[in-house]
Amino acid sequence: MHEMALMGDILQLVQEDAVGKGMDKIEKVELIVGEIANAMPDALRMAFDLLRDQNLHFFSVHAELVIHREEAKAICVLCGEKYKPEQKIALCPICHIPSGKVVAGETFQVLSYEGSNGR
Amino acid sequence: MKVTLRTDVLTNNNKAAEFNRELFQNTKTLVMNLMSSPGAGKTTLLEETVRVLAGKYRIAVIEGDLATERDADRIRAMGARAVQINTHGGCHLDARMVAAALGELDLDEIDILFIENVGNLVCPSGYDLGQKHKVAVLSVPEGNDKIPKYPQMFMRTELVLLNKLDLLPYLDFSVEEAKRDLAEINPKSNLLPLSARTQEGMHEWFFWIEGAYLKWLQQ
Numbered sequence: 632m633h634e635m636a637l638m639g640d641i642l643q644l645v646q647e648d649a650v651g652k653g654m655d656k657i658e659k660v661e662l663i664v665g666e667i668a669n670a671m672p673d674a675l676r677m678a679f680d681l682l683r684d685q686n687l688h689f690f691s692v693h694a695e696l697v698i699h700r701e702e703a704k705a706i707c708v709l710c711g712e713k714y715k716p717e718q719k720i721a722l723c724p725i726c727h728i729p730s731g732k733v734v735a736g737e738t739f740q741v742l743s744y745e746g747s748n749g750r
Numbered sequence: 751m752k753v754t755l756r757t758d759v760l761t762n763n764n765k766a767a768e769f770n771r772e773l774f775q776n777t778k779t780l781v782m783n784l785m786s787s788p789g790a791g792k793t794t795l796l797e798e799t800v801r802v803l804a805g806k807y808r809i810a811v812i813e814g815d816l817a818t819e820r821d822a823d824r825i826r827a828m829g830a831r832a833v834q835i836n837t838h839g840g841c842h843l844d845a846r847m848v849a850a851a852l853g854e855l856d857l858d859e860i861d862i863l864f865i866e867n868v869g870n871l872v873c874p875s876g877y878d879l880g881q882k883h884k885v886a887v888l889s890v891p892e893g894n895d896k897i898p899k900y901p902q903m904f905m906r907t908e909l910v911l912l913n914k915l916d917l918l919p920y921l922d923f924s925v926e927e928a929k930r931d932l933a934e935i936n937p938k939s940n941l942l943p944l945s946a947r948t949q950e951g952m953h954e955w956f957f958w959i960e961g962a963y964l965k966w967l968q969q
Contacts, residue, residue: 633841633873641759648755662759669876669902670759718898719934720905729937733905739876743754 638678645744654746657690661742666703668739703736766845770880777857780966786887788869791913793821795946800828807861814843814868842873875903889914890923897931915945
């Protein structure tokens with residue numbers, strides 16, 4: 632359960648940027664969370680709700696979190712097959728050799744936020 | 751007003767990791783980040799490693815734990831410098847915690863630094879600490895399903911130490927299966943079966959460390 636720590640980092644990144652742009656109320660935060668980025672959307676949502684409620688001086692009580700999932704993808708370096716890596720991440724389903732490389736699904740980004748100046 | 755950031759969530763951690771990495775490079779300190787589930791035997795393995803290698807290399811250990819100084823005390827008893835980081839419930843070490851702990855070590859006087867992460871196969875894998883090598887420790891009693899169950903850890907480590915090999919006769923663990931599972935997740939990773947308690951296979955680990963150290967000095 633490191634999602635609390637991650638959400639703390641996310642809100643800090645948003646807050647620093649928003650303060651620099653003269654905003655004082657955040658309404659929405661959008662994330663890209665890859666399927667193999669090692670963060671669970673449900674736990675992130677829970678952490679967001681908790682931290683938002685503790686920081687209502689900067690986050691609107693209705694502030695929402697939107698999570699976009701990035702699908703995990705791998706490509707076999709031998710046959711070029713694109714496949715969805717499951718447990719056996721490197722195992723190409725065609726060649727049956729661990730010749731696959733992960734090309735997507737590890738992204739974990741703050742995509743955007745929406746805020747305003749309430750004063 | 752909508753602002754597009756596209757900033758990596760771990761940006762601040764990664765900045766601290768780069769800071770650490772530069773420090774390690776400037777002081778020629780080889781750093782290994784050891785990760786495992788609780789009870790895999792990381793501290794015992796490090797005790798033995800320090801005991802054998804301390805005559806040849808100047809070794810230090812950063813111990814990450816939820817609470818207590820116990821692990822650091824065990825390492826100090828073997829004659830190495832040890833700094834304890836208590837995460838106060840936090841499930842992993844991050845690069846900032848390591849940067850803070852480095853203040854207690856004179857890196858110019860250290861050849862090899864081991865960072866013993868908090869026992870956990872999930873959270874520590876995503877955090878770059880600035881280390882040169884990520885090493886996972888797995889133990890025979892944990893069973894064969896650890897590698898396929900935690901692919902996100904094993905895809906990011908380059909060496910897996912399979913500890914407690916002395917218990918193999920009593921348990922249904924297949925070393926061959928573990929090697930196959932690991933190869934299917936991360937073909938670049940090696941698996942070294944060993945026992946910190948009986949010393950079996952430990953020389954392979956020491957050999958690996960010495961090779962890594964020579965390579966590190968040459969780069």
